[in-house]
Amino acid sequence: xxxLNHVAIIMDGNGRWGLKKYNSRNKxxxxxxxxxxxxxxxxxxxxxxHLTLFAFSTENWKRPKSEINYLFNLLESFLKxxxxxxxxxxxxxxxxxxxxxxxxxNNLLLKSEKITKNNTAxxxxxxxxxxxxxxxxxxxxxxxxxxxxxxxxxxxNSLYTKNIPDPDILIRTGKTTRLSNxxxxxxxxxxxxxxxxxxxxFQEADFLKIVxxxxxxxxxxxxx
Ligand code: IPE
Ligand code: IPE
Ligand code: MG
Numbered sequence: 756x757x758x759l760n761h762v763a764i765i766m767d768g769n770g771r772w773g774l775k776k777y778n779s780r781n782k783x784x785x786x787x788x789x790x791x792x793x794x795x796x797x798x799x800x801x802x803x804x805h806l807t808l809f810a811f812s813t814e815n816w817k818r819p820k821s822e823i824n825y826l827f828n829l830l831e832s833f834l835k836x837x838x839x840x841x842x843x844x845x846x847x848x849x850x851x852x853x854x855x856x857x858x859x860x861n862n863l864l865l866k867s868e869k870i871t872k873n874n875t876a877x878x879x880x881x882x883x884x885x886x887x888x889x890x891x892x893x894x895x896x897x898x899x900x901x902x903x904x905x906x907x908x909x910x911x912n913s914l915y916t917k918n919i920p921d922p923d924i925l926i927r928t929g930k931t932t933r934l935s936n937x938x939x940x941x942x943x944x945x946x947x948x949x950x951x952x953x954x955x956x957f958q959e960a961d962f963l964k965i966v967x968x969x970x971x972x973x974x975x976x977x978x979x
Contacts, residue, residue: 761806763809764809765928790954807938813852842874846874849878851880927949928953
């Protein structure tokens, strides 16, 4: 049985779900938050140490302003509402990506990271304004700035995910089989699962099915 430390998720399909059900993409984003809560709970139950959630990519700025505003307002109210509960449940919150948002949101994110920084049950890595290529370029610039050698170790330690083990599992929901610039460096040996379900329809049982399948996989890492 493979040990499971880290699950990363590309939470895709909110817009299509909302359009189909309520003729509103934003309603899909709202519903997606309920799935986020379910997956956090089950991750704690499963004793998973890291849950990395792709919430907003560096490319998502191409979307209409109204949708972007809705998403960030949703995030802000969710965090305000849940921060205490997260802290009480021993959850640590970390943002990966460039924190270039409104002053209010930046401060809230910093505060959430600070308050929860010593928590040990589950670390939620929230990928916000995250793009893997941007992350790698920044890492190499950092290495050059420090006049260090460009090595795998130095790159790994210069990414947003410094000190976070590579994901064991990557899940993408929403019937799309691409990576959309997510964790390209970190998933070199990750087991990848694509779900046909749209994110708001993704349930604990779907998650557990993937976890159980993962546990039985023979991970070779190039060996036999
Ligand atoms: C993913 O759902 C969530 C974000 C990118 C914020 P989408 O909004 O991409 O949903 P679809 O893919 O359009 O259905
Ligand atoms: C990936 O989904 C980003 C997030 C889930 C936050 P997208 O919906 O942005 O991906 P593409 O554009 O379809 O590849
Ligand atoms: Mg999408």
